[in-house]
Amino acid sequence: MGQSAEHVAIIMDGNGRWAQQRGLPRLAGHHEGAKRIREIVQACPSVGVKHLTIFAFSTENWKRTQVEVGGLMRLFKRYILREAQDLVNEGVRVRFIGDRLRLDKTLIRLMDELEALTAQNAKVHLTIALNYGGRDEVTRAAQRMAGDVERGKLAAKEVTAEVLARYLDTHSLPDPDLVIRTSGEARISNFLLWQSAYAEYEFIDTLWPDFSAGEFTKLLVNFGSRERRFGAIPA
Incomplete structure (x- = not known):
């Protein structure tokens, strides 16, 4: 492999269709998809x-x-409770991004506890976008930044792209190198709009519950062969 992708972001699409193709309720696809995350x-x-x-x-x-929606919220709670200790043991640090205000208090508490429990881990940094939207994130960041300008903590002339990025949910993370979307859809669906400005994309037909570590590896090998110029001319 040539260049490596330090940060990979995934739009995990196709759970519902996977279930419907098998005559199962859509939630069965979401449960199957949750198993792929661990892999x-x-x-x-x-x-x-x-x-x-x-x-x-x-x-x-x-x-x-x-x-x-109710089934998904219960699944998120069960995922946290079931996977927490394994995530700790495997050195995975978990962060959540998105607007938590609409989520119920029990789920928010579990999210907070999992973040605290894994805070010292550094082998893999797993970020889960929950009640997340790219436009919503930038809007909330702009509101926080405007508040600091009003309070005199930040001058308007000091506002730059780098400063705004510090107000984003992902302020402690590098931008993604590669974004993968499963299930054959070729759109980005309001995901990491700011951060993915120069990311490479892979749109694949595989439904998320069928996505495997082997296919993941092949996509990363393909990424390694790409030339990333970030707007510059090749040497």
Whole structure:
């Protein structure tokens, strides 16, 4: 492999379709998809991925049925409770990004506890985007920055792209090198809009519950062969 992708972000799409193709309720696909997360997280160290960000629930996903949304929220709680100790043992640090205000208090408490429990880990940095939207994130960042300008903590002339980035949910993370979207859809769905300005993209047909560590590795090998110029002319 040539260049390595230190930070990979994944839009985990296709859980519902995977279930429907098998005559199962959509939530069965989400449960199966949750199993893939562990497999991909465990594969990260061997392929040089230090940061993995996954899109678990978007600000637009509230438009789904109450049954599906409620089932997803219960799944998130169970995932945290079930996986917490293994994440600690495997050296995974977990962070959550997104607007927590709409989430219920029990889920927020579990998220806070998992972040604290894994705070000293550094083998893999797993970021879970939950009630996240790229435009919403930039809007909230701009509001916080404007508040600091009003309070005199920041001068308007000091506002730069670098300063704004410090107000984003991802302020402590590097920008993604590679963004993968499963299930055959070729859109970015409001995911890491600011951070992915120069990311490479892979849109693949595989539904998320069928995505494997082997396919993950192949995508990273392909990434290693790409030339990233960031707007410059090749030497």
